[in-house]
Amino acid sequence: MSLKGRDIVSIRDLSREEIDEILAAARRMIPYAEGTRSSGSLSGRIVVLAFFEPSTRTRLSFDAAAQRLGGRSLTIADASESSLRKGESLNDTIRMLAHYGDAIVLRHPNEGAARLAAMVSDRPVLNAGDGAGQHPTQTLVDLATIRESFGTLAGLRIVLLGDLRHGRTVHSLARALAIYGSAIRTVSPPGLSLPPEVAEQVVELGGEIQEEASLAKAVRDADVLYVTRLQKERFLDPAEYAQVAGSYRVDAAALQGARDRLVVMHPLPRTGEIAPELDATPRAAYFRQAFLAVPVRMALLGLVLNGKVP
Ligand code: NCD
Numbered sequence: 001m002s003l004k005g006r007d008i009v010s011i012r013d014l015s016r017e018e019i020d021e022i023l024a025a026a027r028r029m030i031p032y033a034e035g036t037r038s039s040g041s042l043s044g045r046i047v048v049l050a051f052f053e054p055s056t057r058t059r060l061s062f063d064a065a066a067q068r069l070g071g072r073s074l075t076i077a078d079a080s081e082s083s084l085r086k087g088e089s090l091n092d093t094i095r096m097l098a099h100y101g102d103a104i105v106l107r108h109p110n111e112g113a114a115r116l117a118a119m120v121s122d123r124p125v126l127n128a129g130d131g132a133g134q135h136p137t138q139t140l141v142d143l144a145t146i147r148e149s150f151g152t153l154a155g156l157r158i159v160l161l162g163d164l165r166h167g168r169t170v171h172s173l174a175r176a177l178a179i180y181g182s183a184i185r186t187v188s189p190p191g192l193s194l195p196p197e198v199a200e201q202v203v204e205l206g207g208e209i210q211e212e213a214s215l216a217k218a219v220r221d222a223d224v225l226y227v228t229r230l231q232k233e234r235f236l237d238p239a240e241y242a243q244v245a246g247s248y249r250v251d252a253a254a255l256q257g258a259r260d261r262l263v264v265m266h267p268l269p270r271t272g273e274i275a276p277e278l279d280a281t282p283r284a285a286y287f288r289q290a291f292l293a294v295p296v297r298m299a300l301l302g303l304v305l306n307g308k309v310p
Contacts, residue, residue, distance in 0.1 A: 004307035007118035008300070009127045011136040011172040012201075016179050019143065025299035025309045026144050026292070032068055032310065033294035039310040041302060042071030048101035050093070051128070052079040052108045057268060058128050058138065061293035062105050065301055068294070069310075074101055091120050098123045102305055106130075124304045132166045132234050138267050139172040141296045145289040146224055149263050153180040159218045161187045161248065162228035162273060164194040166235075169267045170228055171198050178207025185218040186211050189244040192230075215248070219258040225250065227266045227273050251275035255283065265289055 003018060014022070031037040047066040051059050059077065066073050074097075076082045084093060090113060097104050098121040106117050107128040114127035114134075129135045147153050158177055160170050164186055174194060177184055184207060186194050193211060202209045212218040219225055227250055235241040250264060250273060263285040266274055270286070278284050302309035 002307050003303040004305070005124055006304055007125045008136050008304070009114045009118050009125065009130075010134050011139050011176045013136070019140070019176065019179070022140055022296070022299050022303060023144050023147055025303060026140070026296040029295035029298040029302075029309060033065070033291070033298060035068065038068070040070035041306060041310045042066055042069035045071040045103075045301075045305055046101040047071055047073045047301060048097045048104045049073050049075045049077075050097055050104055050106045050108075051075070051077050052082070052084060052106075053129065055107055055128070057290055057293055058107065059105075061290075062128070062297050062301075064294050065297035069298055069302065071301070071305075090116060094120045094125075097121070103301065126300065126304070129168055131168070132171075132231065133168055134172045135168040135267075136172045137297060137300060138169045138293075139176045140300065141289060141293045142169070142173050142226070142265065142267070143176060144292045144296050145265060145285055148288070148292070149285060150223060150261075153177075153182075155181055155183075156223045157183045157185070157221055158224045158226060159185045159187060159212075159215075159222045160194070160226050160228070161215065161218075161250070163192045163230045163244075164188045164228070165192040166231035167228040170194065170226070173226065174198055174202050174207070174209070175205060178202040178205035178209075181206055183207075184209045185222065187213070187215050187218050187248075189230075189247045191240070192244065215250075215254060216257055219255060219262060222258065222262055225255070225258075225262060225264045227264060227270070229266075229269065229271045229273055232271075246272065249273055249275060250278065252277055252281075 094117040111131035111133035118125040266286040
């Protein structure tokens with residue numbers, strides 16, 4: 001089935017074949033993302049970037065992707081500058097935005113907002129993060145990074161570390177990894193483990209998942225350590241956040257027992273959970289991951305708007 005006109009709300013909206021197709025297209029888009037090749041394939045197209053929560057990488061990489069392919073963007077970068085603040089419903093906002101552009105990229109603090117938007121909009125909606133729900137386009141970036149590092153997505157051992165309860169990137173990533181038959185280990189502070197429904201889906205999809213108390217033990221035979229920050233803004237009780245703040249940090253010592261091939265990933269922004277001493281080591285994949293956001297989002301926009309990439 002073509003991806004043209006499709007909504008991407010959950011990573012489960014995509015089959016393994018479709019994910020493979022997007023990743024293959026993303027690889028071809030790398031020179032365009034670097035600016036060494038150019039294309040006007042999105043010329044005349046407008047992508048609406050509707051961001052009702054803070055974002056740097058996601059919004060700007062979508063914007064760069066659209067512009068490098070000759071498209072344009074309209075941006076809401078701050079909920080306080082839009083009419084939602086005046087009490088407009090999301091429903092009305094989306095209906096209107098669907099008349100102003102050819103696709104809507106939505107980030108919203110409420111879980112389920114992107115699904116609602118997709119129901120209302122007759123233009124494709126791409127979920128750029130819905131509260132503590134999902135973040136499927138980040139997952140495609142993550143998968144592209146893993147594939148570039150190892151040449152495959154199948155049969156890898158991946159450790160997910162951090163605030164797995166509120167972190168939407170890991171909610172999408174765990175499901176996707178399961179489709180490729182990965183063995184997932186989770187390590188998280190007390191009370192912040194992966195929601196049971198996500199863990200259950202991983203097993204249903206053919207993945208293997210196991211909670212691990214010790215990071216040192218979890219990384220010993222791992223290929224990827226995927227680190228996330230505490231999602232401070234999602235804690236309802238500041239005292240609960242204070243209890244876990246600073247409770248994990250990955251540095252060279254923490255990775256001493258790991259295999260040479262282990263890479264460290266992070267969707268960014270980091271807030272102290274990865275020591276800068278790792279930045280210059282071959283293990284650090286997080287800045288490459290941030291770059292790959294551009295070719296992956298070029299591939300997504302090309303496939304969703306045109307059914308193809310240059
Ligand atoms: C993530 C997000 O917004 O969920 N950031 C991103 O899109 N790269 C991760 C985070 O904010 O911790």
